[in-house]
Amino acid sequence: MATAGPEIEQLILLLARLPGLGPRSARRAVLQLIKKKDSLMVPLAAALERAVEAVTVCEVCGNVDTRSPCHVCADPRRAGSGLLIVVEDVADLWALERAGVGAVKYHVLGGVLSPLDGIGPDDLSIDALLKRAPEFEEIVLAVNATVEGQTTAHYITDRLAPSGVRITRLAHGVPVGGELDYLDEGTLSQALKARTRI
Numbered sequence: 001m002a003t004a005g006p007e008i009e010q011l012i013l014l015l016a017r018l019p020g021l022g023p024r025s026a027r028r029a030v031l032q033l034i035k036k037k038d039s040l041m042v043p044l045a046a047a048l049e050r051a052v053e054a055v056t057v058c059e060v061c062g063n064v065d066t067r068s069p070c071h072v073c074a075d076p077r078r079a080g081s082g083l084l085i086v087v088e089d090v091a092d093l094w095a096l097e098r099a100g101v102g103a104v105k106y107h108v109l110g111g112v113l114s115p116l117d118g119i120g121p122d123d124l125s126i127d128a129l130l131k132r133a134p135e136f137e138e139i140v141l142a143v144n145a146t147v148e149g150q151t152t153a154h155y156i157t158d159r160l161a162p163s164g165v166r167i168t169r170l171a172h173g174v175p176v177g178g179e180l181d182y183l184d185e186g187t188l189s190q191a192l193k194a195r196t197r198i
Helices: 007-016 024-037 037-054 092-096 126-135 147-163 183-192
Strands: 083-087 105-108 137-143 166-169
Touching: 007 024, 024 037, 083 092, 083 126, 092 105, 092 183, 105 126, 126 147, 137 147, 147 166
Parallel strands: 083 105, 083 137, 137 166
Antiparallel strands: none
């Protein structure tokens, strides 16, 4: 049973789709937006409209930004970096950047291999990774420590083996079943420093 007009109900339903927000949290967020319509809702709507027009995927690494190549790829301090960090998702890239891992380059896979979900090698940016691999001295597979993540890491390792590039992974300080986006910066930074060869 609807307690408000269709526009408000639609806003609640859309917000409830966001990670970490259920129907109750979305309802509270919408009420807050309505209470602060001029100072919060109107600027948010304008920012969302601008983002829809400006947001793009980086043609080099797969990051999300307002330009391509993205700010990370275009950073001149990273130009000579021989280290490429491969991550599952943009959230993982952003988490590593927050941890201050240094002037490295990234490659976003766009997920992990998951036959049960119908995600195979062609659904990920593995071919683009294989093309970029010869540019680097070392490739760090910073995938989540899940069954799918480890399967993806093994698949990529097998595909990269002929390239002769040194392949490493994050240290075991990252908990099994954990996701990079939820780890603190210290743990991520330490895990990267203690990476091991696969």
